[in-house]
Amino acid sequence: MISIRNLTKSYGGHTVLNRVSAEFRAGRVSYLLGPNGAGKTTLFKCLAGLETHTGTVEFDGRPLADVREHVFPVFDDCALYPHLSGFENLHFLLGRKTLWEDVRTVADGVLDRATLRKPARALSYGQRKKLYTVGLLLARPSYVVLDELANGLDYDSLQWLRASLAQLKQDSVVVASGHQFDFYDRVADDVFAVSENGLSKLDFNHAAGDRLEDAYLAHHAHGPR
Numbered sequence: 001m002i003s004i005r006n007l008t009k010s011y012g013g014h015t016v017l018n019r020v021s022a023e024f025r026a027g028r029v030s031y032l033l034g035p036n037g038a039g040k041t042t043l044f045k046c047l048a049g050l051e052t053h054t055g056t057v058e059f060d061g062r063p064l065a066d067v068r069e070h071v072f073p074v075f076d077d078c079a080l081y082p083h084l085s086g087f088e089n090l091h092f093l094l095g096r097k098t099l100w101e102d103v104r105t106v107a108d109g110v111l112d113r114a115t116l117r118k119p120a121r122a123l124s125y126g127q128r129k130k131l132y133t134v135g136l137l138l139a140r141p142s143y144v145v146l147d148e149l150a151n152g153l154d155y156d157s158l159q160w161l162r163a164s165l166a167q168l169k170q171d172s173v174v175v176a177s178g179h180q181f182d183f184y185d186r187v188a189d190d191v192f193a194v195s196e197n198g199l200s201k202l203d204f205n206h207a208a209g210d211r212l213e214d215a216y217l218a219h220h221a222h223g224p225r
């Protein structure tokens with residue numbers, strides 16, 4: 001579990017998150033929704049130790065410093081070393097050499113060998129996203145933080161990503177954000193809204209047919225404005 005307690009993050013005089021608390025549980029995908037600029041990426045940066053903040057973040061009761069190698073954050077830009085090949089970038093992401101045979105077991109046809117041999121600067125936005133997802137599937141980290149991973153993926157890749165997230169969450173805490181409600185409708189187990197400096201858990205049960213758009217609109221109508 002990832003536990004956040006009274007986390008506050010400000011940039012200069014602008015408070016983005018004000019004393020927010022939440023628990024993201026293992027075996028579930030915790031999905032964060034919220035308008036542009038609400039603070040989703042900022043929260044993820046705090047979870048990954050990339051921003052200073054007040055309040056606490058614990059990973060199964062331990063501070064980030066103790067578990068850092070088990071935390072795998074993926075940000076929207078999917079930063080890669082541009083002059084290195086896809087394979088070499090996987091090496092850096094995983095801390096070990098990665099063979100095509102390893103990739104093939106998880107890539108399921110969405111990323112081929114020739115693409116991984118190209119320098120990363122020649123990869124499309126969607127291919128970079130898929131490279132990171134392959135890295136995740138091979139690393140099997142305990143804590144996964146995904147900022148807009150589904151952005152830019154084609155139809156088949158989205159089906160693969162959905163199945164990949166279902167696999168990943170079996171032994172991980174997965175926290176994700178993104179604006180594609182129709183994709184996350186069948187991915188999200190727990191839903192949190194980031195708005196007005198706050199973070200609140202919404203009533204949502206995808207097994208009962210709940211829709212994220214309805215949950216979002218209800219929160220928007222009745223939540224803090």
Ligand SMILES: Nc1ncnc2c1ncn2[C@@H]1O[C@H](COP(=O)(O)OP(=O)(O)OP(=O)(O)O)[C@@H](O)[C@H]1O
Nearest residue numbers: 011014016034035036037038039040041042043194
């Ligand atoms: N380094 C920074 N310095 C100053 N302000 C920042 C910085 N990073 C983010 N902000 C501000 O913090 C607020 C939250 O930004 P953030 O990127 O977390 O939003 P978001 O919810 O991820 O948005 P989106 O849905 O557009 O990705 C915004 O007002 C943004 O301008």
